[in-house]
Amino acid sequence: MAIASAGFRELRLDGMSRNFGAHNALKEISLTVQRGEFIALLGPSGCGKSTALNCLAGLLSLSDGAIWLDEKRIDTLKPEERGFGMVFQNYALFPHMSVRRNVGFGLQMSGVPKAEIERRVDEALNVVRLTSQGAKLPGQLSGGQQQRVAIARAIAVEPPLVLMDEPLSNLDAKLRLEMRAEIRRIHRLLGSATIYVTHDQDEALSLADRIVVLRDGEVRQIGTPQDLYRRPLHADVAEFMGFRNAIQGRLVRREGEEVEVDCGFAGAIRGQAVDVAGDRVVVAIRPADLVPMADGPIHAEVTGLEYRGEGYYGTATEPGGAELYFRTDAPLGVGAAVQLGAPAERTLVYAAGGVG
Template sequence: MALASHAFRSLRLEGITREFGPMKALSDVSLTVQRGEFIALLGPSGCGKSTALNCLAGLLPLTGGAIWLDERRIDELDPEDRGFGMVFQNYALFPHMTVRRNIGFGLVSQRRPRDEIARRVDEALALVRLQAHADKLPGQLSGGQQQRVAIARAIVVEPPLVLMDEPLSNLDAKLRLEMRAEIRRIHQTLGCSTIYVTHDQDEALSLADRIVVLRDGRVRQIGTPEELYARPAHADVAEFMGYRNIIETIAAPSNDNVTVTIAGAFLGGTPIEPVNGRAVAAIRPEDLVATLDGPIAAVVEATEYRGRDFYGFARAADGTELFFRTETRLKAGETVRLAAAPERVLVYAGGLA
């Protein structure tokens, strides 16, 4: 019998709130997670994502709202009674215990029969591909291997939900890429639901079925990676999703699109909401391209090689900072002409917060 996850239909967060004195770390957060979904909580430091995870785990009590697992309210249960698996940023392994004993710790605490513990630990070791390291101590393992032990310990109890709090942030770039693939593979193999906290948009885009963007304890947008990448609902979401050119501008309706003014030049844009007057334009650096006759003139300050092409930083005469893409290396001090297709210039009403 292979490891699996306890069956459930949905997990519901209904207006959950967490206050620390006068400060609201979470404010009226609502979300429904279906069985088998991989949800990423994404946002900058202090946005409330780890607080949300700790409230789910039972490590922090709510000050408002409720959490339901199917028809059972669980926010008043102790952490051990919720039955969730938890993977921490710092692994939180017992240094004096072998890999095998670390993984089986939760099952021992549940007073499972010895033969069941052995079987399920063996299955977890196989799932995270650490059979050859079962009798080693955590200090004898690499960072990536220690994180696999932490994941195995979380899943061996066959939880309905696995909670991961920035589990890859202590790993180097190569290991992060490898562990992303491992986490997704394990998630799909078990069929469990996963809620994954990260501040890294690339991690969220590559792993999640849906992404929840948080800011100041509030939900700003929930959507698929494709939706958040292509159509951020707000300018602050666009900025967090990699639109480094976030420029205050004036927008005028033009047929189904708008015309915006950037650095004294006119560009076509796509309105994400009705706009007429003060607005914010968002453009990804890869979509602002150096061309021979682009409408925006700017002076190059630096370029860097990114494999197939170059990314540059330039400044227009009015001081507007612009990040762009070019097929050739440009020298500092050169004047460059920049352009972007209207569908790549997203326009939002109002100004920057």
């Protein structure tokens, strides 16, 4: 079943920019999205991801650049003329209308014949597995069901593109996991493209075909989930992708990508050079990779520990005062001395100044 427009091949953002006075909220965003692709816009609050989505939807005009759907320029069109589906964070359902009326509302406002509205509503409710709930009011549904109604409303217009703005942020942890699987299933079923805004790296990694990392209105990296997870190209991207340990140091040896860094510890830290220009560098390590080792170069004192099922995650302070995040299989006590290290192949090194 493919609801998306038959002629749709690609969406192209060509230098899309948006200014609010002197503030550049989006700076020349360029991206090509193929039909059937799931794209996640990922970044911290204020990075421009929701602004980008609103520009795509037509809720904000561009300050510069263009948006193309195949050979047709669409940034000059009104929101309703673009034919995109939009799923909001707060569902935006009409509480006094039944599920069926909510799903068909946009079609009714567009003047679609009644019989066609009924067909599309039936199809959309079937896709989101809510066929038996059509007569209920939104308030009679769970949070996850309400979000599925919002998705059904978005896909009932048979859009070439579905835009989702942090749609799972109001759900509890269990429902978020369930709805991730549902959203991915629905996306595959539709055959349209999806652009999904999130600040949650786990959501982006689990859902997207490609991830676009934004920071201060600029694209920092575009890649597959595997690309972003294994090898962030910049220190700020690494920080956002879970490399919580950012340790300043000085490059003392380099052979190709293999480097050694003096961070003032008992021994040098070995790692992989990713974006290194001079000898002042920052070493990036995920907490899961920083573990106790008999010959670990980092001598530290445990300051906290919590159990997470597969092991313990803790904090430790090294003599210079920096706080580090590590994993251990042993229930270490607060105040215990520990030597920490990480595999060189999972330790990434960047030019200093790229984090924070």
